[in-house]
Amino acid sequence: xSATPHDLIKFIDSSPSPYHCVQAVVQRLVGxxxxxxxxxxxxxxxxxxxxxxxxxxxxxxxxxxxxxDPAGAGFRVVGAHTDSPNLRLKPTPEYQSxxxxxxxxxxxxxxxxxxxxxxxxxxxxxxFTQGDDGLVEHLVNISRPIARxxxxxxxxxxxxxxxxxxxxxxxxxxxxxxxDWDLEQSAVDHLISESIELDSDxxxxxxxxxxxxxxSVLGGVREEFIFAPRLDNQASCYTALEGLxxxxxxxxxxxxxxFDHEECGSGSAHGGDGALIEHVMRRIVTRHEVQSxxxxxxxxxxxxxxxxxxxxxxxxxxxxxxxxxHKPLLGGGPVIKTHTNQRYATDGETAARFRTACAAxxxxxxxxxxxxxxxxxxxxxxxxxSNLAIRTVDVGCSMLSMHSIREQAASADxxxxxxxxxxxxxxxx
Ligand SMILES: [Zn+2]
Numbered sequence: 001x002s003a004t005p006h007d008l009i010k011f012i013d014s015s016p017s018p019y020h021c022v023q024a025v026v027q028r029l030v031g032x033x034x035x036x037x038x039x040x041x042x043x044x045x046x047x048x049x050x051x052x053x054x055x056x057x058x059x060x061x062x063x064x065x066x067x068x069d070p071a072g073a074g075f076r077v078v079g080a081h082t083d084s085p086n087l088r089l090k091p092t093p094e095y096q097s098x099x100x101x102x103x104x105x106x107x108x109x110x111x112x113x114x115x116x117x118x119x120x121x122x123x124x125x126x127x128f129t130q131g132d133d134g135l136v137e138h139l140v141n142i143s144r145p146i147a148r149x150x151x152x153x154x155x156x157x158x159x160x161x162x163x164x165x166x167x168x169x170x171x172x173x174x175x176x177x178x179x180d181w182d183l184e185q186s187a188v189d190h191l192i193s194e195s196i197e198l199d200s201d202x203x204x205x206x207x208x209x210x211x212x213x214x215x216s217v218l219g220g221v222r223e224e225f226i227f228a229p230r231l232d233n234q235a236s237c238y239t240a241l242e243g244l245x246x247x248x249x250x251x252x253x254x255x256x257x258x259f260d261h262e263e264c265g266s267g268s269a270h271g272g273d274g275a276l277i278e279h280v281m282r283r284i285v286t287r288h289e290v291q292s293x294x295x296x297x298x299x300x301x302x303x304x305x306x307x308x309x310x311x312x313x314x315x316x317x318x319x320x321x322x323x324x325x326h327k328p329l330l331g332g333g334p335v336i337k338t339h340t341n342q343r344y345a346t347d348g349e350t351a352a353r354f355r356t357a358c359a360a361x362x363x364x365x366x367x368x369x370x371x372x373x374x375x376x377x378x379x380x381x382x383x384x385x386s387n388l389a390i391r392t393v394d395v396g397c398s399m400l401s402m403h404s405i406r407e408q409a410a411s412a413d414x415x416x417x418x419x420x421x422x423x424x425x426x427x428x429x
Contacts, residue, residue: 003242003418005226005411009216011238012228016124016211018058018082018260019139021234025060025241025258029053032245034062039279043287049249054280058082058260059270061280062244066427068251070285071295074302076252076425077390078243079272079380080236080309081262084229085109085403087116087173088125088209094186101178101187103147107169108209109263114165115405116210120145121175125208127192138196140208146191147175147210175210212405224331224411231399231407233262236308239397239414243421250427252303253284262309262380272380278388297389304353305392306424307345307381308417310409311335311368313398326369328398331410333364334417337379337394343370344394345381354393354420357429363416366398 015021026036034051037043046052046065053062059082066073086108093103107113122143128135152172154160167173181187188208189200216228226235240256247254257280261271270276285295292298313335314327328335336351337344358365370376385392397413423429 002246003239003415005218005223005414008235008238008414009218009226009228012216012230012234015082015230015234016122016141016143017126017209019126019207020124020141021082021237022055022058022060022258023139025062025237026053026055028241028245029062043283045289046284046287056270056276059258059276061255061257061277062241063253063255063280063284064244064247064249065284066251066253067249069290069292070253070288071290071292071298072302073251073253073427074299074304075255075281075390076250076427077303077305078240078256078421078425079259079305079307079384080240080256081233081259081272081380082237083109083260083263084232084234085111085263086209086211087111087175089188089206094181094188096180099180100176101181102174102176103188105173105175105210107173110403112401112404113167113169113173115401116173117149117151119148119405120213121147121149121210122213123147123188123191123208124211125206127196127203127208128205129198129202130204135204138198140192140195142191142195143211143213145213147177149173149175214406218411226409226411226414227406228409229406231409232310232402233308235310235397235399235409235414236417239418239421240308242418243425246418246422247425252427254425254427255281255284256425257384259380266380266383273383273387277384281388300389303388303390304350304424304429305381305385305390306354306421307379307384307392307394308421309379309381309394309396310399310402311337311396312402313400313410315400321371321374323369323371326367328366328368330398330400330408331412332366332398333413334358334395334420335366335368335398337368337396339370339376341376342382343376343378345385345392346394350391350393353429354395354424357420357423360428361419361423363420
């Protein structure tokens with residue numbers, strides 16, 4: 001199935017946490033005939049056109065074997081990230097205050113905090129129980145309005161619209177979840193055990209977070225917009241997945257890597273700065289019947305990666321924040337992101353390859369470079385390209401409200417980005 005904005009919003013709404021995002025990708029991969037491999041076990045020989053994937057926590061790597069020897073034909077890679085800034089529960093979150101039950105939270109990534117106030121919030125993530133053969137992971141998705149962070153009445157802070165909103169992260173973010181909860185069991189354990197039908201004393205660990213409940217929609221007069229949470233960066237995960245499913249089998253091995261932990265710097269065992277992607281690529285090279293000296297290193301040298309993360313579209317009310325000649329438009333096509341100090345991995349060559357791919361498909365391409373007097377954000381591109389020595393371009397679809405609880409992008413960009421990814425993953429560029 002080719003990428004559409006309607007399908008993207010379904011994908012996002014089924015993915016309140018990185019673990020659910022991985023699960024949504026797995027369901028589609030399995031439906032397309034991909035089979036799961038385990039990092040712990042020996043892998044079979046891989047036939048041309050076969051699709052496989054591995055997953056580790058909130059990270060998934062999937063690939064379809066090309067017709068060429070991976071050392072000589074290389075990989076075509078699309079990278080993205082499954083995580084989004086949000087509020088996450090502390091290990092023992094629950095406490096009582098002034099007749100109310102609250103949960104202590106940690107801020108994950110660069111959250112635009114004011115947008116989390118006065119929202120109806122659900123609870124999602126994963127919990128672990130002890131099974132006969134070790135720990136068992138259970139996904140949790142409680143999509144009903146359990147929690148809310150009420151804003152302070154303007155009567156107590158009359159100058160907030162002039163002086164700015166400056167919440168204290170420890171004191172002002174804990175949501176209210178109940179009027180005094182007086183059962184022996186915590187409200188968290190009660191909700192989880194009810195949701196996955198377990199006794200709460202079986203739960204031995206959790207990674208839980210809050211998510212907004214308002215459904216994603218197509219908006220605007222002609223449905224030209226997408227209003228949704230987590231567009232950064234589930235929209236890129238979605239177009240990477242659909243691009244892989246649509247790509248023809250070319251000579252290179254087509255691989256997508258959807259990483260967790262980008263929003264906190266990518267430094268984890270399975271993040272963009274972890275060893276997982278290198279392990280997987282090495283194993284793909286070594287499972288091929290043709291072996292040669294320096295196989296993995298040759299494969300890296302023959303590879304090309306699209307690092308895909310959302311891009312800053314020009315905001316009409318704040319257009320002064322963009323450089324005059326680098327103002328990507330919503331709906332204007334994929335954006336190439338360039339930063340000479342390597343906050344983006346793009347260079348002249350990798351950008352040229354991406355532009356050529358867009359031109360072959362008659363897809364417009366836009367350019368972003370930050371104003372020279374502003375600090376530039378970054379993404380997985382510089383990290384994975386420096387670890388793997390793979391030529392990389394950083395690209396994304398234009399969006400507004402980045403890191404808000406509810407973001408905005410353009411419907412038209414979805415199919416364009418998926419098509420370019422399919423073209424490159426198919427080895428045509
Ligand atoms: Zn991002």
